[in-house]
Amino acid sequence: MEFITENGRAVGRIGQGTWYLGENAATAARERKALQAGVEAGMNLIDTAEMYGEGASEHLIGSAIRGMDRASLYLVSKVYPFHADRRSIFLSCENSLRRLGTDYLDLYLLHWRGAVPLAETVECMEQLKAKGRIRAWGVSNFDALDMDELLEVTGGSRCSTDQVLYHLGSRGVEFDLLPWMQKQGMPMMAYCPLAQAGSLRRDLAGCAAVQNAAAAHGVSLWQVLLAFLLTRPGVYPIPRSSRAEHTLDNAAALELRLSAEELAALDAAFPAPTRRTPLDIV
Template structure:
């Protein structure tokens, strides 16, 4: 493993820093600006793009499809997610093919179960494996799975082929460090951190205004937002997918990998925002 990639359980490599698309394609910004932001990231080496059929009911996938037109498919790493109610034999193949059509590609590098629903996990695993065998996806994973969910998943036939767990993780939400993150690390399953900049809710302001974050930012030559991202990427088993709708913000994110944290800086932030000392429920947004 190097600082730019993480090795997955199947032996393949995945970029450690990518771009999320939650709320993109929904008219909050001009579409041309959002496409420019994503293309700026691709051109800066952030070739991982994460999306989902849920995001704008497919509009984010369509935006990504427009973004990647003209890029070599082998230079991209595309991840999408299936709704829980579509994750069974009746609908997963149909949902996957619809996502591929919106993205303008014939395969995904990774396909995730967005969260756990009523479809039995064993059925979802079988459908994911069928999609791998059909060449529609290269590998699969899950999202918003706690430790109990992961233990159950890996006990199933084929469940050990899970290649990632996408969960909420940032400086202000460190509960996964108690049990889930080390358990996954022992099995070489990375976490994909969504909202690594604490985008959801009002917590972000309290983080970026804190003395510890501002002190590290000043000493490191970072903005406070870059500090939040660097904190996540300091974890060797973490992939970060911050959302950005502007070119400037995307370039700030891309710069973080070139200037990683020191252990001392990580510890300063940990003292100000410590992880819990006991298991807590999985945070979700």
């Protein structure tokens, strides 16, 4: 499965997150190798944000991708909501580009909704597109009602994606946001797909259904969590790892096919919500 953007570019179904990467000089070389191993394994979407280490993650990515064919990569960054206005967004974007060592972003996201009117942010995003500084734009942490409002704004329907928290233990998006996005043909980027290695939901790693599926296929618990998300059309997980062996483990989840019985057991352990729930965020 591939993530086809507005520009017809094909991107690996599993991307790479980078929150907290690049913040520690002692582990930077290992993190760089992890990112490079991921790209080699086909995880060519790299997600970052000006917020991550206040630019440290973008710097690390810039050094990891130096010398790579830029056109083979799909770089995503995010603007702080308080920079998403006419006064600040252009400088924010230039700073992200400089740190990444590139002259365009494939996708630029509004990190979360703030006080700037959506119409102003959309207008700025479209200007960035017209200037060739970004290829597409989207949002993050928008719930279904936010998306309704976005679509009311001039140009709002050009939004390419919504990046939201989504993992087996947090399935609120399945009630309304995901079906709505699937109907629109809009991909959903799933962040914290591993629930931060289970730390957001400690019972995930201890769950018998997850453990049984992992044992039956001889894979890691984390591959089971990713394979669960991959059964959802249009969902693109972006796990983060600072270690090449973990990154490759995550990439291999693409090959894992969970049986109907295994999926039913996961569903029974962590049922989908039957009513609207507030969007989970970290």
